[in-house]
Amino acid sequence: MEQLTDLKAILHSKRANIYYLEKCRVMQKDGRVLYLTEAKNENQYWNIPIANTTCLLLGTGTSLTQAAMRMLAQAGVMVGFCGGGDTPLLMATEIEWLSPQSEYRPTEYIQGWMQFWFDDAKRLLVARQLQRARIEFLQSVWARDKDLKLEGFNANDADIAQALEIFLSKTEKAAKVSELLQTEAQLTKQLYKIAANRSQYGDFVREREAVDTANAFLNHGNYLAYGLAATTLWVLGIPHGFAVMHGKTRRGALVFDIADLIKDAIILPWAFICAKEKATEQEFRQQCLQAFTQHKALDFMFEQVKSAALKGANQ
Structure with a gap:
């Protein structure tokens, strides 16, 4: 022992x-x-x-x-x-x-999660809460990270601020999860366009099977975020199948929900910056891990999941 x-x-x-x-x-x-x-x-x-x-x-x-x-x-x-x-x-x-097997993980979070999860209205409220947290994290990271600012990623810039404002407005008005997913897709598409412009990457289309550097780095970085999300959920004792946004028929969908909290803020800009600088995959990975630590990404994930689990049932 x-x-x-x-x-x-x-x-x-x-x-x-x-x-x-x-x-x-x-x-x-x-x-x-x-x-x-x-x-x-x-x-x-x-x-x-x-x-x-x-x-x-x-x-x-x-x-x-x-x-x-x-x-x-x-x-x-x-x-x-x-x-x-x-x-x-x-x-x-x-x-x-x-996932490691342990019968001594906390039970309060899965019990709290289950209290709201079967209620469509409450699940929608938690999904909105996570989307708001995602934007707050992006604004915080892009406001404090000097390296990102030097590369043109500043949350106060007019085009970025407008995109985030429209996203938050549509998020609050969304009456069902499918509308949230559509709004999220629109924001991410805009952020890709902004990132490609800032890094002078040229024309960019997000394709997971594409072999260009930015797409490859985005795939790579997303897996790192999935690792952090899966770890967070395992430690807190919440199974990966109880998603609030991504398809409920996908066993690991909650991993994608939680990974989204940090992907736009960290993975997205660095994928384009490292592609512009012709970095190796190892250099890109190190940059992401450094940013995770610098901005306490894992701490943030824990805070948001715990908050959703304990407050979601009472909303």
Whole structure:
């Protein structure tokens, strides 16, 4: 039990690391989780600090030993399989999460979530609440991040402010979730256009199967956000199927709802900036992780999900 306590010493909302691995073997050795890469003349081992890791994304050519999975589960690390290739995370396959099993996670949040979830009107109110929080986070990040401001991403600029204002107005008037989804799609399309303009990217069309750099980075970054969202929901004990916006027939839809809280603020602008700068996928990933930490994205997700769970039933 002492080892288990040590592994969970760092709160999930404070953990800093997300790993994406490909063409390697994840294994346990001497009480640590390592990944083994095969170089031309030798094999190399690299340590994964699991006590400070939120999720592990496994791309193509990876394998995972039972002993390593046991340690990852003890540390509460979410493990996911995803598509990969020359430009990883092309969403060639749906991501599948291996969530650690624990009967000692909190019950108050799932009980609160269930009190409103079966009521269409209350579920709509929570969906609106999350959309408002999404915009507040974007405005906060774009107002404080000097690097984004230097690249032209300022929430006070007329075109951005107008887009956000129209979105909030339509969100408040939406009478059903389908209208919220339509409004969200319109905002995201505008933000793509603004980002392409700011970064001088040229014509841009969002296509998940496209191989241009901005689309590939958006896919990649979205998976990082999904990892944070899945971790948040697992820690708070809320199953991924109880979505408030995305399709209720999709088992992992709530992951998409929660990931949306931070995607526009962080993933979207950096995907275009890094594409303009011809950054590598690793450089883009590091930039996203740095921004997650700088703006306390995981903390924000926890706060919003807890608030929705505890207040949603009383709205």
